Amino acid sequence: MNPLDDLSPAELAALEHTARSAKLETQTLIAQLSVTAGLLNALPAAPTTPSLIFRRPLTNTVECVPVGAGVTAGRGEGCEIRFEGRQEVSRRHFAVRPVDDLFFVEDLASSNGTTVEGVAGRISRRELRDGDLIRAGGIIFLFVRPEPAGG
Amino acid sequence: MDLVTQASLLVRLSTASQQGDWTLFYEKYAAVIVSFAQKQGLDPHGARDALQETMLVVMRKLPAFTYDPAKGRFRNWLLSIVANKVREAQRRARREGHVSLDAEPESGEPLHEQLAAGGATADAAVEEAWRQSLLEEALMRLLDDPHTKPETIAIFRACALEGRPVAEVAAQFGLKENAVYQIKNRLMTRLRGLLAEVEDGAEPPPADEPA
Numbered sequence: 001m002n003p004l005d006d007l008s009p010a011e012l013a014a015l016e017h018t019a020r021s022a023k024l025e026t027q028t029l030i031a032q033l034s035v036t037a038g039l040l041n042a043l044p045a046a047p048t049t050p051s052l053i054f055r056r057p058l059t060n061t062v063e064c065v066p067v068g069a070g071v072t073a074g075r076g077e078g079c080e081i082r083f084e085g086r087q088e089v090s091r092r093h094f095a096v097r098p099v100d101d102l103f104f105v106e107d108l109a110s111s112n113g114t115t116v117e118g119v120a121g122r123i124s125r126r127e128l129r130d131g132d133l134i135r136a137g138g139i140i141f142l143f144v145r146p147e148p149a150g151g
Numbered sequence: 152m153d154l155v156t157q158a159s160l161l162v163r164l165s166t167a168s169q170q171g172d173w174t175l176f177y178e179k180y181a182a183v184i185v186s187f188a189q190k191q192g193l194d195p196h197g198a199r200d201a202l203q204e205t206m207l208v209v210m211r212k213l214p215a216f217t218y219d220p221a222k223g224r225f226r227n228w229l230l231s232i233v234a235n236k237v238r239e240a241q242r243r244a245r246r247e248g249h250v251s252l253d254a255e256p257e258s259g260e261p262l263h264e265q266l267a268a269g270g271a272t273a274d275a276a277v278e279e280a281w282r283q284s285l286l287e288e289a290l291m292r293l294l295d296d297p298h299t300k301p302e303t304i305a306i307f308r309a310c311a312l313e314g315r316p317v318a319e320v321a322a323q324f325g326l327k328e329n330a331v332y333q334i335k336n337r338l339m340t341r342l343r344g345l346l347a348e349v350e351d352g353a354e355p356p357p358a359d360e361p362a
Contacts, residue, residue: 012311
């Protein structure tokens with residue numbers, strides 16, 4: 001039986017009202033998904049663990065760095081993701097760390113700040129969602145959190 | 152754009168996707184996913200999170216998905232992903248306060264296990280909400296189709312959504328009652344086709360109009 005057969009005019013009208021009431025801002029997320037698809041498509045294989053994916057300035061190569069127990073991005077030594085010589089990036093710019101089953105990005109008192117797409121203003125510390133785009137020092141970092149195999 | 156079949160789009164997304172393909176896919180399902188998420192109690196922010204996370208999972212898993220329209224698997228496959236992401240968003244929404252990077256859980260349990268299980272929606276209710284969201288999308292495509300004459304849409308709206316008598320609608324538009332019946336039936340048939348397209352990949356119905 002077709003699901004439309006037993007819908008009354010009032011029910012159809014209600015469907016339209018509900019559909020038009022569900023506000024959806026599309027352009028930002030479409031742009032974000034375009035960036036995401038571009039970064040994922042540039043990898044030889046999709047990451048299987050929580051990772052940061054970014055395009056390295058100058059070389060334009062896409063890199064994928066597992067978050068593991070935590071990663072720090074910055075200009076200085078000791079950063080797992082290092083941008084030596086890039087002045088827009090602070091010596092220690094931001095960190096991504098796991099806390100229990102969650103992941104957080106924390107700005108490390110950087111000069112130019114760290115932002116997350118869709119969130120107004122600079123962040124100090126924020127829980128990350130799969131697909132979040134972090135911006136720091138003019139570089140976009142895609143955070144991905146693949147589901148565990150079989151989960 | 153509507154000339155692209157669901158099957159072709161899914162095949163392209165699975166093999167050699169272009170960024171424009173993901174935009175097509177997003178435009179096809181974003182409203183359905185958001186509507187479903189809001190039916191499950193998420194606010195617009197939470198619904199957006201669920202949408203984003205769903206799209207990421209689809210991007211990763213679609214290459215391994217075997218499209219078979221005879222089995223109607225895509226609808227259920229997508230629903231399973233969306234329902235899971237909505238449940239995760241529901242758990243996040245119930246969480247209170249911020250979590251310090253150095254904070255220890257108050258109990259010995261990991262944080263996510265401290266969250267209330269908060270009843271996962273029964274399968275039937277989830278299925279119904281998903282069905283409603285798909286219907287909404289199909290109806291919006293019909294009503295907003297730029298290839299359909301505005302008068303045709305108005306006639307259909309008067310009959311099918313406002314429930315006005317055919318004789319009354321025919322008089323308003325200066326048509327014979329049989330013509331009004333034909334318009335209503337033709338658009339209902341198209342609506343069924345659009346619903347099938349959104350669900351599981353039928354060919355989109357033709358957008359032609361009689362002379």
